[in-house]
Amino acid sequence: MGLYLLRRLGQAAVVLWAAFTVSFVILYMLPGDPVAIMLNPGGQATYVDPEAEAALRAELGFDKPLIEQYFTRLIAAVQGDFGTSIRTGEPVLNSLGGALPETLKLAGASLLLAITLGMALALTATFMRAKWLREALLSLPPLAISLPGFWVGLMLLQVFSFGLGWFPAFGNDGVASLVLPAITLGVPTGAVVAQVLANSLGATWRQPFVEVARAKGVSRLRTHLVHVLRNAAIPSLTIVGLIVGSSLAGAVVVETVYSRSGVGRLLQGAVAEQDIPMVQGLVLVSAVAFVVVNLLVDLTYPLVDPRITTRRRVGA
Amino acid sequence: MSDIVTVSAAEEGNVGASGAAGAAGAEPTRGTGGRSGPAEPSLRRRAGSGAVAAFLRPGLILSVLVLLVVIGWALVPTWFTSVDPLTGVPAEKFTPPGAAHWFGTDETGRDLYARTVHGAGLSLQATVIAVAIAMFVGTTIGMVSGFVGGVVDDVLMRVVDVLLAIPGLLLSLMIVAALGFGTTKVAIAVGVAGIASFARVARGEVLRVRNAPYVEAAFASGVRWPGVLARHVLPNSAGPLVSLATLDFGTAILSVSALSFLGYGEMPPTPEWGVLISDGRNYLASAWWLTTLPGLVIVAVVLAFNRISRALSAWSGGER
Numbered sequence: 001m002g003l004y005l006l007r008r009l010g011q012a013a014v015v016l017w018a019a020f021t022v023s024f025v026i027l028y029m030l031p032g033d034p035v036a037i038m039l040n041p042g043g044q045a046t047y048v049d050p051e052a053e054a055a056l057r058a059e060l061g062f063d064k065p066l067i068e069q070y071f072t073r074l075i076a077a078v079q080g081d082f083g084t085s086i087r088t089g090e091p092v093l094n095s096l097g098g099a100l101p102e103t104l105k106l107a108g109a110s111l112l113l114a115i116t117l118g119m120a121l122a123l124t125a126t127f128m129r130a131k132w133l134r135e136a137l138l139s140l141p142p143l144a145i146s147l148p149g150f151w152v153g154l155m156l157l158q159v160f161s162f163g164l165g166w167f168p169a170f171g172n173d174g175v176a177s178l179v180l181p182a183i184t185l186g187v188p189t190g191a192v193v194a195q196v197l198a199n200s201l202g203a204t205w206r207q208p209f210v211e212v213a214r215a216k217g218v219s220r221l222r223t224h225l226v227h228v229l230r231n232a233a234i235p236s237l238t239i240v241g242l243i244v245g246s247s248l249a250g251a252v253v254v255e256t257v258y259s260r261s262g263v264g265r266l267l268q269g270a271v272a273e274q275d276i277p278m279v280q281g282l283v284l285v286s287a288v289a290f291v292v293v294n295l296l297v298d299l300t301y302p303l304v305d306p307r308i309t310t311r312r313r314v315g316a
Numbered sequence: 317m318s319d320i321v322t323v324s325a326a327e328e329g330n331v332g333a334s335g336a337a338g339a340a341g342a343e344p345t346r347g348t349g350g351r352s353g354p355a356e357p358s359l360r361r362r363a364g365s366g367a368v369a370a371f372l373r374p375g376l377i378l379s380v381l382v383l384l385v386v387i388g389w390a391l392v393p394t395w396f397t398s399v400d401p402l403t404g405v406p407a408e409k410f411t412p413p414g415a416a417h418w419f420g421t422d423e424t425g426r427d428l429y430a431r432t433v434h435g436a437g438l439s440l441q442a443t444v445i446a447v448a449i450a451m452f453v454g455t456t457i458g459m460v461s462g463f464v465g466g467v468v469d470d471v472l473m474r475v476v477d478v479l480l481a482i483p484g485l486l487l488s489l490m491i492v493a494a495l496g497f498g499t500t501k502v503a504i505a506v507g508v509a510g511i512a513s514f515a516r517v518a519r520g521e522v523l524r525v526r527n528a529p530y531v532e533a534a535f536a537s538g539v540r541w542p543g544v545l546a547r548h549v550l551p552n553s554a555g556p557l558v559s560l561a562t563l564d565f566g567t568a569i570l571s572v573s574a575l576s577f578l579g580y581g582e583m584p585p586t587p588e589w590g591v592l593i594s595d596g597r598n599y600l601a602s603a604w605w606l607t608t609l610p611g612l613v614i615v616a617v618v619l620a621f622n623r624i625s626r627a628l629s630a631w632s633g634g635e636r
Contacts, residue, residue, distance in 0.1 A: 018478040023490060030494040146618045148570050150577045151593060151611035154600060158608070162601040169600075249483035253574055257597075268578055271493040279493045283486060290481075 019287035092281030113186035118193025141191035170259035241297030245290025389436035449507025454514025462522030521553030555632025
């Protein structure tokens with residue numbers, strides 16, 4: 001177990017380093033000068049004082065060679081300093097304080113919904129004996145993935161907030177304001193879960209142990225829910241881990257649509273203001289979330305399938 | 317035996333976050349586009365019966381029609397509407413959809429149908445740029461990686477893994493933050509986000525084709541590797557790449573419109589689909605058509621691309 005954990009931690013560190021490097025390459029090496037943007041938002045000013053520009057550049061460390069900037073920022077990030085917004089002058093992690101709980105609530109609610117919906121759909125569809133019914137159910141997930149999330153959000157707002165008045169249209173007040181955003185974020189996610197789970201359920205049904213269970217007289221429903229589901233769970237578990245880690249991208253759209261405060265909204269604003277260090281900081285935060293969640297998911301594999309750790313122990 | 321299979325499958329999903337992301341991230345987007353089958357029937361032999369059968373399906377015919385109309389909108393918008401998308405008739409503001417204004421009018425009395433038709437140009441242009449970038453760069457990386465092999469392959473594929481692990485929208489947002497705003501920049505950002513999946517598929521195809529007898533024969537008869545790549549490998553890998561490209565059109569439309577909805581694309585009043593929806597957002601309570609109808613157009617186009625992609629992959633990879 002110790003070695004297993006150590007290997008995973010090592011891989012997590014590599015993933016974080018890769019995320020840092022990719023974001024650095026994109027944000028700092030592509031043409032686009034944060035300092036020039038900062039002094040001249042929108043390109044409207046006719047004259048920018050070169051001395052002020054140089055001073056600001058030096059203050060923010062943008063005058064150093066790129067490779068030096070890379071290492072300075074990498075070392076800072078390792079020490080827990082994810083950069084400072086060039087708009088507000090505040091460290092990224094400080095601005096995160098109020099926003100993170102809101103986004104966690106949103107991500108948690110939508111994940112719960114996604115897993116429930118995805119499992120229900122996949123389990124029902126693969127249990128169906130009528131081919132047309134099964135195919136009809138399994139054609140729903142691709143449809144859900146093809147819809148633009150922001151538009152779905154607006155449609156829900158239109159019907160359930162403005163039309164029926166069931167839920168507030170914006171803000172972060174209480175559970176009621178969480179329902180529509182969670183649906184908007186959770187349904188496409190649930191569709192992915194359903195697709196993956198339905199695939200592996202189908203494959204597991206064809207395995208010999210299922211036949212044995214059935215031959216011993218285990219009912220079809222019990223085989224499905226107990227024997228097959230557990231053996232088919234791992235790929236969906238992996239997918240769920242990946243989804244949770246990447247929910248920031250979805251939160252950007254959903255929080256904008258519903259005018260909620262949160263990390264996604266923060267990122268939307270940072271991109272709009274081209275606040276490069278802020279964008280990188282938020283991307284790093286999302287990478288950390290990704291890594292932590294996937295580490296947790298990795299640790300649950302042995303619970304679902306004890307053979308996974310056993311083999312490691314023998315191998316190591 | 318089945319035990320071993322299960323464990324190794326689980327391990328595969330377990331190879332660290334980035335590896336798993338690579339495998340898993342590629343799957344949902346490829347959807348049914350995944351292909352297999354070592355003994356692939358020759359394209360030409362299938363073409364006849366397969367194409368006829370495929371085109372008898374009403375969903376597919378509808379999809380092709382939708383795309384033809386929208387491409388028509390993009391190329392010659394004036395054939396489809398004679399109304400100016402930028403000047404409104406204030407007296408007719410907020411007219412619901414009807415015979416005079418098919419999609420209704422907006423807050424300044426501009427005809428929404430005209431704006432949607434004229435917006436097709438910009439939206440499709442951005443999509444085409446995005447797909448072209450993803451396909452060209454991705455295919456090149458994948459081909460080189462698969463063909464050269466060794467260290468080059470290792471390095472390129474690790475980079476691709478990392479790119480696949482980052483959600484596409486997040487990648488696009490970073491690029492937009494660095495490059496700035498406008499439809500072209502949004503298109504570039506969406507294109508870059510699509511590179512990795514093309515690289516994956518192209519590499520897989522090259523590996524499949526590389527050891528085929530006709531490639532060996534070409535080498536033996538003295539053709540140099542760029543020639544082999546261009547004349548033998550590329551044409552024989554084209555099927556999956558084309559079907560991925562069609563699918564990517566759908567994804568790219570979604571991403572482009574999402575980014576312009578977020579405000580990084582064209583500035584109003586320029587008609588662009590994402591911008592239209594974003595404009596209509598302020599009148600959700602009073603004028604439902606302003607967001608609903610342009611959104612339905614996007615949905616129709618995305619579904620059409622997905623349907624055609626499915627048909628293409630069934631056609632090139634055998635019925636599945």
